[in-house]
Amino acid sequence: MKPTNQETKLASPSPPNSHEIILNVNGKKHNLNIAPWTTLLDALRHELKLTGTKKGCDHGQCGACTVLVDGKNVNSCLCLAVMHEDVEITTVEGLATEKGLHPVQEAFVKHDAYQCGYCTPGQICSTVGLLNMDKGDTPDEIRDLMSGNLCRCGAYNNIYAAVTEVKEQYSKSQKQQAK
Amino acid sequence: MNNFSYQRPDSIQDAVTATKPKTSKIIAGGTNLVDLMKYRVENPDEVIDITHLALDTIDTSSSEGLRLGALVTNADTAYHTEVKQNYPLLSEAILAGASTQLRNKATDGGNLMQRTRCYYFYDTATPCNKREPGSGCSALKGFNRIHAILGESEHCIATHPSDMCVALAALDATVNVTGVDGERKIPILDFHRLPGDEPEKDNNLKPGDVITSIDLPKKGFSENSAYLKVRDRESYAFALVSVAAALELDGNIIKDIRVALGGVAHKPWRKPEAEKKLIGKPATEESFKLLAEELLKGAKGYGDNDFKITLAPRAIVRALMNAKDKTKSND
Numbered sequence: 001m002k003p004t005n006q007e008t009k010l011a012s013p014s015p016p017n018s019h020e021i022i023l024n025v026n027g028k029k030h031n032l033n034i035a036p037w038t039t040l041l042d043a044l045r046h047e048l049k050l051t052g053t054k055k056g057c058d059h060g061q062c063g064a065c066t067v068l069v070d071g072k073n074v075n076s077c078l079c080l081a082v083m084h085e086d087v088e089i090t091t092v093e094g095l096a097t098e099k100g101l102h103p104v105q106e107a108f109v110k111h112d113a114y115q116c117g118y119c120t121p122g123q124i125c126s127t128v129g130l131l132n133m134d135k136g137d138t139p140d141e142i143r144d145l146m147s148g149n150l151c152r153c154g155a156y157n158n159i160y161a162a163v164t165e166v167k168e169q170y171s172k173s174q175k176q177q178a179k
Numbered sequence: 180m181n182n183f184s185y186q187r188p189d190s191i192q193d194a195v196t197a198t199k200p201k202t203s204k205i206i207a208g209g210t211n212l213v214d215l216m217k218y219r220v221e222n223p224d225e226v227i228d229i230t231h232l233a234l235d236t237i238d239t240s241s242s243e244g245l246r247l248g249a250l251v252t253n254a255d256t257a258y259h260t261e262v263k264q265n266y267p268l269l270s271e272a273i274l275a276g277a278s279t280q281l282r283n284k285a286t287d288g289g290n291l292m293q294r295t296r297c298y299y300f301y302d303t304a305t306p307c308n309k310r311e312p313g314s315g316c317s318a319l320k321g322f323n324r325i326h327a328i329l330g331e332s333e334h335c336i337a338t339h340p341s342d343m344c345v346a347l348a349a350l351d352a353t354v355n356v357t358g359v360d361g362e363r364k365i366p367i368l369d370f371h372r373l374p375g376d377e378p379e380k381d382n383n384l385k386p387g388d389v390i391t392s393i394d395l396p397k398k399g400f401s402e403n404s405a406y407l408k409v410r411d412r413e414s415y416a417f418a419l420v421s422v423a424a425a426l427e428l429d430g431n432i433i434k435d436i437r438v439a440l441g442g443v444a445h446k447p448w449r450k451p452e453a454e455k456k457l458i459g460k461p462a463t464e465e466s467f468k469l470l471a472e473e474l475l476k477g478a479k480g481y482g483d484n485d486f487k488i489t490l491a492p493r494a495i496v497r498a499l500m501n502a503k504d505k506t507k508s509n510d
Contacts, residue, residue, distance in 0.1 A: 017184055036185035036226065039213070059214050063280060072254070072283040078213045079284070080206070082185055083228055126279060133258075147414035148278025 019082050025050065026094030036082045041065045043081035044091060052092040052121045056150075063149030066122035066129075067091050073129030075148075092121035095128065104128050104166050111162040115153035123149045127163050131170050142167065180213075181222040187231055191357050191389055197227050200386030205229055207250055208285040210277075211293050218301055220294075220310055234288070234391055237261070245395040246355075249288030253277070253343065256287055266395055268404035268423055272346035275408045278415045288390040291344060291354065291370065294381060295337035295445075296325065296417050308334045309378045316378075324483040325417065328491070329475070330444040335378030336481060339371055339446050340417050346406060348439035348447035349423035352395050358388040367393075371446030378445075400425035400437070405501035408441075409494055418442035420491045422498035426462060433462050438470060438495055443478075443487060450474055462503050464496055471495040 023030045025048060032047050041058075044050045044067070056064030058077045065077040068090040095102035101109070104127045114120045126149050136142040142163055151159060188194040198205060204223035206212050207230055215221040230250060238246035239261050247256055256262055257273035277285065299305045299317035306315035318326050318336050326336040344367070352367040371382050384390075403426040410416040421441035427434040436457050440448040453473035460466045471492035478488045 017182065019185065035182070037180040037182060037216070059217065060210060060281060063278070066280055069283075073280050074284045075210070075280045078210045078281075080185075080209060080213060080226075080228075083206070083209070083230060129279065129283070133254075144274075144414045145279045148280045 021082055021085050023048070023081065023084060023089060024087065025089045026091060027088075032081070034081055036080060038081045039077055040067070040079035040081045040084055040089070041076040044076060044089075050091050050093050054118055054121055056118070056122075061150070062119070063122045063126060064119050066125040066149060068125055068129060068132075071129070071132040073126045090125075090128075092124055095124065102128070103169060104131070104162075107162040107166040107169075108159075111158045111165065113155055113158040113162040114151075115155050119149060119151045119153075123151065123159055127166065130163070131167065134174075136163070136167050139164070180216045181219065183223050183226045185226050185228065187228045189231060191232055191234075191391060194227055194229050194232065194389050195357060195359060195387050197225070198387045198389070199225060203227055205389065207289045208252065209289075210281050210285045211289065215294060215301075219303055220301060229389065238392075242397070243394075244397045247287045247393040247395065249390045249392055250286050252283060253285045253287065253290060254279070254282040256343075257282065265399040265401050266346075266350065267401055268349060268399070268406055268425055269343065269346045269395070271404075271406040272342040272408075272421075272423060275406055275418075275421070276342035287343070287393055290341055291347075291382070291390060291393075293339070293341050293344075296340045297337040298322065298325075300337060309337055309374070309381075312377070312379045319481060322483055323481045325419065325442070326481060326484045327444050328478045328480055328484055328487045329440075329448055330373040330446070331479070332374045332376065332378065334376055335374035335445065337374065337378065337445060338442055339381070339444070340442075341447075342406070342408065342418065342421060342441060344371070345421055345439045345441035345447045346423045347393065347395075348449050349404075349425050349437040350395055350399065351437075352393050354390060355392045355394060356384065356388045357391050358385055362391075364394075367447075368449060368451075374445045381445075398427075398435075400427060400435075400502075403428055403502045403505060405498050405505070407494055407498035407501060409490060420487055420494045422491075422494045423447075424495070424498035424502040426499065426502045428462055428503070431462050433457050433460050433466065436470070436499075438474060438499065440474065440491060440495070443491055448474065462499075464500065467496045467499040468492070470499075 054064040056062035060075040060078045067076045130136045202224040205227045234248040235250040236248050253273050257270045263270045299307045305317040327338045347367045354365045408418050408421040418441045423439045425437040436454050
């Protein structure tokens with residue numbers, strides 16, 4: 001069949017055995033009709049067009065797909081979307097507010113904590129997860145807790161600097177709040 | 180991934196009933212199952228999501244010990260105040276495994292159900308008796324650096340990959356299960372099995388069984404325990420050899436001693452009868468070496484994993500010395 005210039009929009013049929021679900025992503029509710037074998041990663045990228053979350057290894061080894069589920073960092077490539085109806089999902093797109101970038105994003109910019117940027121959304125989500133859990137009190141612990149995010153460019157030193165600085169800021173503000 | 184139907188039962192009984200032998204898989208955290216489905220190693224027709232069952236709490240109310248709900252995440256378990264205080268061995272072991280993301284998602288019940296990380300099990304292009312019974316074992320004469328040196332069979336030399344289960348074995352945990360015939364308790368040492376001529380079976384669960392919780396006995400060896408994990412990189416790698424070591428001391432005399440090994444067999448490796456021989460003996464390197472020898476009795480290498488026969492006894496002695504002098508446990 002020859003391609004034509006005319007744009008044709010095919011009605012996408014419902015996948016077999018599909019489920020109607022509601023995903024709560026970055027504070028917005030989305031109705032989706034998806035097959036149960038769709039991963040959360042694929043639902044975010046393909047259905048919701050939230051392409052900030054990246055697909056790297058697709059096997060839970062590289063961390064490029066890291067998102068926050070109820071504030072905790074997880075590998076979205078190993079999650080089935082259909083199992084994530086009653087939770088709050090935050091992707092890298094949901095971190096900045098009208099006031100500006102999230103402090104973790106600012107720290108990554110300041111420390112040049114990336115080169116190609118492909119792992120960065122995952123690195124940033126894992127850093128937010130680390131702050132949410134209130135972990136990472138020692139350099140060793142930070143390195144260990146961030147080991148599920150690989151950086152093929154090897155920007156680890158700068159990533160570590162960014163995480164350390166934002167962790168220090170966070171700890172200070174926690175202490176001030178306690179006072 | 181293959182196409183499957185998805186169900187979300189509301190009760191344990193419904194989950195038991197919904198599970199069909201051979202074709203169904205129960206999913207909780209999914210960190211291992213989804214991965215195996217992507218590799219087409221697991222191809223269930225029905226996936227039963229049990230995450231809506233009320234099994235997600237740690238029960239501290241009993242004076243007999245602690246009950247970990249099957250759906251509590253590995254991270255929530257490791258960071259739980261009471262687990263850290265009374266069962267530091269378990270906390271250390273969990274934190275030595277996987278990555279933050281995986282621990283945040285993976286559940287305690289699911290950790291018990293992890294499948295081996297044998298490369299040939301994952302590679303559907305190669306024979307594997309565990310994946311496809313009767314097809315042969317590619318690891319026997321293949322690359323077998325991560326494989327078993329104890330309790331293996333001519334049909335399978337895979338190891339169990341868990342860190343958590345090694346600590347559970349040392350602590351004498353009990354797995355609570357609900358199945359078609361009701362509830363029952365499985366001592367952790369009887370939960371996983373050796374491969375024998377049925378390597379496709381990782382454990383002694385029956386079709387329809389749902390793990391509901393894990394009981395930790397009161398005795399947690401909180402004063403003298405250590406988890407030592409030897410691996411190819413310092414974080415986020417499976418164990419080549421791991422040791423969960425626990426001591427109860429009266430001065431320098433051993434009142435009770437537990438050692439469980441990971442990375443060396445198809446299940447966490449423990450020999451309670453060998454441990455008993457050390458009771459009343461001084462807690463010295465010499466005593467620990469004797470136990471290490473007993474634990475390694477009959478060890479056999481397959482080429483690339485020969486080094487484990489030397490490594491394991493050394494790791495056992497070091498872990499026990501770390502347990503004895505707890506301040507050195509992070510060395």
